Amino acid sequence: xxxxxxxxxxxxxxxxxxxxxxxxxxxxxxxxxxxxxxxxxxxxxxxxxxxxxxxxxxxxxxxxxxxxxxxxxxxxxxxxxxxxxxxxxxxxxxx
Numbered sequence: 356x357x358x359x360x361x362x363x364x365x366x367x368x369x370x371x372x373x374x375x376x377x378x379x380x381x382x383x384x385x386x387x388x389x390x391x392x393x394x395x396x397x398x399x400x401x402x403x404x405x406x407x408x409x410x411x412x413x414x415x416x417x418x419x420x421x422x423x424x425x426x427x428x429x430x431x432x433x434x435x436x437x438x439x440x441x442x443x444x445x446x447x448x449x450x
Contacts, residue, residue: 358393358442359417361407363426364434369403371431378425383407386420393447408440408447 365372372379386392386409393408411417417437426432442448 356410356412358440358447359409359411359414360438360440361409361417361421362434362436363405363407363432365403365405365426366431366433367403368431371429372403372426375425375429375431382424391420414439 383392383395387395391409391411393410395405395407397403397405409417409420411420414437421427421435421437424432427435
């Protein structure tokens with residue numbers, strides 16, 4: 356099953372993100388429990404944002420998962436970049 360690297364760039368409303376963070380993380384935890392989410396977390400430097408690594412059948416399925424994210428639902432993500440990621444080495448690789 357393909358892997359996808361998703362980069363979120365957040366808008367400037369940190370207070371709104373704080374308000375919805377618990378719901379956002381619970382949603383992502385559900386994706387992890389179901390096996391779709393491999394890793395997720397905010398960037399520590401630079402523009403506010405996060406990296407999310409997903410396993411999904413196709414990009415449309417990724418879009419459906421992201422659309423249900425409370426941060427997306429509330430318009431807190433200014434930009435989303437989704438890229439197919441071919442993992443060659445490491446514990447997430449299928450080799």
